[in-house]
Each structure stands twice: as C-alpha cells, then as structure tokens.
Amino acid sequence: MNDFFKFYSGSLSGTIIVIILFLFIRFLLRKQSNYIKIMLWVILLIRLLFPVSIYTEYGILYSETFVEKNENLSAQEMKSDNSLQIFPKDENTSKPYMGKKKNINILMILWYIGLLVFAVYYIIQRIAVCRRTKNAKKISSQDEIYEWKESMACVIGLVKPKIFLPFDLSPEQRQIVLQHEKTHIKRKDYLLMMLYYIALALNWYNPLCWLIYFGVNKDIEMACDEQTLQNTSMEERKFYARTLLRLCDKGRLKYVSAMRPFICERSTLKMRIKNIGKEYSCQKTIYIVVASGLLLVVLFGSFLYKKIGLNNVDSKELARLASYKSTLNFDDTMPKIGYVGKEQLVVYDNMGVYVYDLSSSDLTDYVDFEKNHFKGLQGDDATFIHVSKDGRYIQLSDNEKQLQYDLKTKQQKNQLDKKESWNPKTEPMGVETAEYYSVSDVYYIGEGETCFLAINKNVTPNYGALLCVVSNVGAEKEYSLFD
Incomplete structure (x- = not known):
C-alpha cells in the first residue's frame, strides 16, 4: 500500500510541470480543430495514470516522499x-x-480515504442512474435506444452503452440529438471520461488535475459537436443550437464519467454555441506534428528527476x-x-x-x-x-x-x-x-x-x-x- 501511494505522490512536481506544458500547448491550439485537443488529453492521460520517473544525473527535481518526520510516525513508518x-x-x-x-502515516491514509470517496461517489451515482432508467422505454429494435422522463439526453454504460432521450423531442430534434449521442459512442468518449475519472481519483490532491478533468469534458462535447455538424448547412447548425438551448433550459440529471450528456453546464453553453458556427480544417500533418510533440513532453516528464547516489x-x-x-x-x-x-x-x-x-x-x-x-x-x-x-x-x-x-x-x-x-x-x-x-x-x-x-x-x-x-x-x- 505504501509503495502504491509513493508511486503517485512521489511524482507530484513532475506531473505538475507536464500538465502546465500541456495547458500551454492547449492554449496555442485553441483555434485548431477540437480533434487535436482530444488527442492532447489522451496523451496526457498516459502520464496521469502511469507517472513513471526515470532517474538520471541530468534531472532537475528530487522525488517527494510525503512521509512525515515527526511524533506522529508509527514504527511501520519508521521503516x-x-x-x-x-x-x-x-x-x-x-x-x-x-x-x-506513534500514529500511522496521515498523508497516506488521507490519500486512500480520497480514493474511497471517489469509489463511493461513483457507486452512489450509478445506483441513482439505474433507478431513473428503470422505467425507460426501448424505442429501437436494433440499437440500444431508450426514452425516459428525464429532460436530458445521454449515453450510459461502459461495456454496452445505451442512449437515453427525452420523450418529448420532436422527430427533427430526436434525429440530431441521436446523431450526437451515436458520435459519442463511436468515438468512445464515455471510456475516455471514465479513465479520466480514475486519473482524477489517483491524483485528487493535485488541483491542476481537477482543472484538466473539467477541461476535457468541455473539449469532448465541442469535438462531438464538430463531428456531428460536418457537412451541414447553416440552417441545420442554427437548429442544432436551438436544440442545445432548449435542453439546457430544462432540469438536468447529475452525472459522472459513465454518462455522456448531450447538454452541458450553462458556463460552457455559450462556448459550444460559438463553436457551432466554426469551420475547421483537418490536416493529417498537423496531427502527426502535434502528437509527436506531446509524446516528447510526456517523455521529458519521465526524465525530470535527479539520480541520487550510487x-x-x-x-x-x-x-x-x-x-x-x-x-x-x-x-x-x-x-x-x-x-x-x-x-x-x-x-x-x-x-x-x-x-x-x-x-x-x-x-x-x-x-x-x-x-x-x-x-x-x-x-x-x-x-x-x-x-x-x-x-x-x-x-x-x-x-x-x-x-x-x-x-x-x-x-x-x-x-x-x-x-x-x-x-x-x-x-x-x-x-x-x-x-x-x-x-x-x-x-x-x-x-x-x-x-x-x-x-x-x-x-x-x-x-x-x-x-x-x-x-x-x-x-x-x-x-x-x-x-
């Protein structure tokens, strides 16, 4: 247990530096396609889940141990x-x-309590969602598509994701919302957010990870909007924006990473609507260059720590x-x-x-x-x-x-x-x-x-x-x- 704790807490400084570099790159790419931004977050996820550090003589950081040297240490901690x-x-x-x-290592216990809180929260949310989907009505014989009484559309599930739509949508609204949700499933966005939820649980003590978690959620929605609206007319984009406003006006079911909602927080609604009117070019050369640069940043983060002694x-x-x-x-x-x-x-x-x-x-x-x-x-x-x-x-x-x-x-x-x-x-x-x-x-x-x-x-x-x-x-x- 102690080694597992040290694996994540001992690389805090390096993880913070890597996140800052990724945020800077995200700022430089703010006018690029949202696909590139998602690629950025996928590569950063590798670092958050596996903060491996390779110690060299050229490192600039010393690893944090997070072990208190005071009267609260136990005999086991002394070891x-x-x-x-x-x-x-x-x-x-x-x-x-x-x-x-002596008492046990307080910081390690707090870290494990944080993990427990994330696990309990996820279980509670899953139970609440399952209760609300209990009376949902399946409306497609071929696909897992359901109607329910909630006023939001979302994807629920990890192994076999299901689409849930409000029952009072018009045929035109249902079609465009359904296309949005199928795009989420095709892109595996629900899995990405689940992995980021796990990464946040492991790094909950790092405030930048909270910023990243909510930033990823916003970029996923805008990337999904972008792909849904490819090759559409201006009238269709306006209708899409009105549908967003209509669903956002209504009540909202709280969700965790196992759900992908069509609507979003009001704070990001303006950003999504502005994004609807943009046209993005998709050049493979840009993707290759950006991906190579991001991988170099992650690799750089692995060599930040200084070799100590023989x-x-x-x-x-x-x-x-x-x-x-x-x-x-x-x-x-x-x-x-x-x-x-x-x-x-x-x-x-x-x-x-x-x-x-x-x-x-x-x-x-x-x-x-x-x-x-x-x-x-x-x-x-x-x-x-x-x-x-x-x-x-x-x-x-x-x-x-x-x-x-x-x-x-x-x-x-x-x-x-x-x-x-x-x-x-x-x-x-x-x-x-x-x-x-x-x-x-x-x-x-x-x-x-x-x-x-x-x-x-x-x-x-x-x-x-x-x-x-x-x-x-x-x-x-x-x-x-x-x-």
Missing part, C-alpha cells in the same frame, strides 16, 4: 522513512526508553530497502561494521554496504553488490570491503574488478586510490552487558568509546532488531538500523 532513531536510556531502568507510541538510490528506494531488510532473518554472513565515526556509520553484509548519518539519524546511501556486478562476501569471487580512514571512500574489489565510491560527491570510478583504510583497535573481551547478543566485534573508537552491532536478548534476532551500540563510561546510545 519506510529509514530513520535511525536514537533511543536514550531510561534513568530508572536498564532497558532502552522506546518513546511514545545505483540510482533515492529516498523511495532507501525506504523500500529498509522495509524489506527489517523483515529478514540473518543469513550465514552476519552484518559487519566497515567504519564508524562521530557522525557516520558504514555497515555491510552479503548484499551490500549501508551508510548511516548518525547526526541526522538517516540511512543516506546504499551500495548494491548485485547491481555493480559483485558477489557476496564468501566464495572464490568474494568481495572485499575497505573504507578510508576518514570514512569518505568505500572501496570494493574482487579477483577481476574494483570500484571506489565517494560518499561526498556521489561519484564512482573503476580504480582504487591509495587510501589509508579504517583500522580500529578491537577490544579482546566480549560484550559484558547482559542485555545484548553481540553480532560484531567490539571496536574501540577513541575517547573511551566502544561500539558494536547487537540485538536485545528479549527480541527476535533479525534485521529489524539490529542495533549499533555506542558505549562510553556511564553512558550508552542505541541506534536502531532497520526498524
């Missing part, structure tokens, strides 16, 4: 946010003080990694400390190297062995890990290749500089405190401090319980790594 929480000792007990219970690791990937690791049991190779200082901790295991910023309590980077074509820590092709004395450079090597990664500049190169490796003193004794199982050696890091990886004896020994314990005379701090 998603990769926070290294420092649990101080309770003065009255020998056990760590775990703090207050292996394209960003905050979302780190969140997924921490959540995944927290559920794993230890494998044959226990995690080891590669470097520890006052503000930084480097830990590695059989899968990769993890970098923690102890001052901000965050998992900040990750070097994946598999993505960089390295094996694990055992066997003939074992990977060797070295961290420079200042903790800035991580060096990986095996029998065939080598890699050096600069934690400060986030750059990598396939050769090793001569760096003095971190080589701490190892305490000969084990962990004396009765609270922990020691997972690593006890390292002396200066000023009377020692550190080691451990787990509390009262919890299940897995990655979710892994701690870095920094112990000094009369003081002790615990850094929860993956929980």
Whole structure:
C-alpha cells in the first residue's frame, strides 16, 4: 500500500510541470480543430495514470516522499522513512526508553480515504442512474435506444452503452440529438471520461488535475459537436443550437464519467454555441506534428528527476530497502561494521554496504553488490570491503574488478586510490552487558568509546532488531538500523 501511494505522490512536481506544458500547448491550439485537443488529453492521460520517473544525473527535481518526520510516525513508518532513531536510556531502568507510541502515516491514509470517496461517489451515482432508467422505454429494435422522463439526453454504460432521450423531442430534434449521442459512442468518449475519472481519483490532491478533468469534458462535447455538424448547412447548425438551448433550459440529471450528456453546464453553453458556427480544417500533418510533440513532453516528464547516489538510490528506494531488510532473518554472513565515526556509520553484509548519518539519524546511501556486478562476501569471487580512514571512500574489489565510491560527491570510478583504510583497535573481551547478543566485534573508537552491532536478548534476532551500540563510561546510545 505504501509503495502504491509513493508511486503517485512521489511524482507530484513532475506531473505538475507536464500538465502546465500541456495547458500551454492547449492554449496555442485553441483555434485548431477540437480533434487535436482530444488527442492532447489522451496523451496526457498516459502520464496521469502511469507517472513513471526515470532517474538520471541530468534531472532537475528530487522525488517527494510525503512521509512525515515527526511524533506522529508509527514504527511501520519508521521503516519506510529509514530513520535511525536514537533511543536514550531510561534513568530508572536498564532497558532502552522506546518513546511514545506513534500514529500511522496521515498523508497516506488521507490519500486512500480520497480514493474511497471517489469509489463511493461513483457507486452512489450509478445506483441513482439505474433507478431513473428503470422505467425507460426501448424505442429501437436494433440499437440500444431508450426514452425516459428525464429532460436530458445521454449515453450510459461502459461495456454496452445505451442512449437515453427525452420523450418529448420532436422527430427533427430526436434525429440530431441521436446523431450526437451515436458520435459519442463511436468515438468512445464515455471510456475516455471514465479513465479520466480514475486519473482524477489517483491524483485528487493535485488541483491542476481537477482543472484538466473539467477541461476535457468541455473539449469532448465541442469535438462531438464538430463531428456531428460536418457537412451541414447553416440552417441545420442554427437548429442544432436551438436544440442545445432548449435542453439546457430544462432540469438536468447529475452525472459522472459513465454518462455522456448531450447538454452541458450553462458556463460552457455559450462556448459550444460559438463553436457551432466554426469551420475547421483537418490536416493529417498537423496531427502527426502535434502528437509527436506531446509524446516528447510526456517523455521529458519521465526524465525530470535527479539520480541520487550510487545505483540510482533515492529516498523511495532507501525506504523500500529498509522495509524489506527489517523483515529478514540473518543469513550465514552476519552484518559487519566497515567504519564508524562521530557522525557516520558504514555497515555491510552479503548484499551490500549501508551508510548511516548518525547526526541526522538517516540511512543516506546504499551500495548494491548485485547491481555493480559483485558477489557476496564468501566464495572464490568474494568481495572485499575497505573504507578510508576518514570514512569518505568505500572501496570494493574482487579477483577481476574494483570500484571506489565517494560518499561526498556521489561519484564512482573503476580504480582504487591509495587510501589509508579504517583500522580500529578491537577490544579482546566480549560484550559484558547482559542485555545484548553481540553480532560484531567490539571496536574501540577513541575517547573511551566502544561500539558494536547487537540485538536485545528479549527480541527476535533479525534485521529489524539490529542495533549499533555506542558505549562510553556511564553512558550508552542505541541506534536502531532497520526498524
């Protein structure tokens, strides 16, 4: 559920930029055929439904995570946010003080509540429409055409759309309204609006998506008018306009995206009537050029985000990694400390190297062995890990290749500089405190401090319980790594 939420919320900035570009193109095409405008909205729909982002070094945006870092976070959210929480000792007990219970991610819950509201609204509208169509009378033996008591004409349904007409239309009015509704069915407008309803539900927090949704509805109606009135005389267009005015004057049934109404809101009626008198040229060259340009804009939107760190690791990937690791049991190779200082901790295991910023309590980077074509820590092709004395450079090597990664500049190169490796003193004794199982050696890091990886004896020994314990005379701090 969290990954689904992040897929849409994490691309908000990129989606806004793409929508603004589409609105600008829509403004430039305002005097062109309405067919082109519909093509514009169809291509934009791809971005709204599938906001895929490809991270590169040339990106200009950083992905939003929408995870709150405050007292309202739950333990599960801690996993998603990769926070290294420092649990101080309770003065009255020998056990760590775990703090207050946390609440769940409010933003994610609000997003799912929004989805639920859209789903419930759609179901309620469908029930209301079905009740009103219950007494409708079928007037065609070949087509799904019905008359009802409502004073509007519309298309209802997704799989087998049906046309509903007011019972009091004249033969001439019925003919032209029926032609309009059949055009909607032929163009699959009801499916387009349904997909836009789903896109709006997924992006309801984005105000531009609401603007787009109602703009699409208006352009669909005008495009349908344009196609219905092709090759018609001026008198027929005037009659069409009078029919629009007549139906708009009467009461109106509220509708959602499963219905395509002949009439529209009063605010757009003037626009539609002005559109009736226009003649548009349809040149295939223009369609090809515009479609190519729009696809380039969508593609551009997919490359807006900046690559962060090695292996394209960003905050979302780190969140997924921490959540995944927290559920794993230890494998044959226990995690080891590669470097520890006052503000930084480097830990590695059989899968990769993890970098923690102890001052901000965050998992900040990750070097994946598999993505960089390295094996694990055992066997003939074992990977060797070295961290420079200042903790800035991580060096990986095996029998065939080598890699050096600069934690400060986030750059990598396939050769090793001569760096003095971190080589701490190892305490000969084990962990004396009765609270922990020691997972690593006890390292002396200066000023009377020692550190080691451990787990509390009262919890299940897995990655979710892994701690870095920094112990000094009369003081002790615990850094929860993956929980």
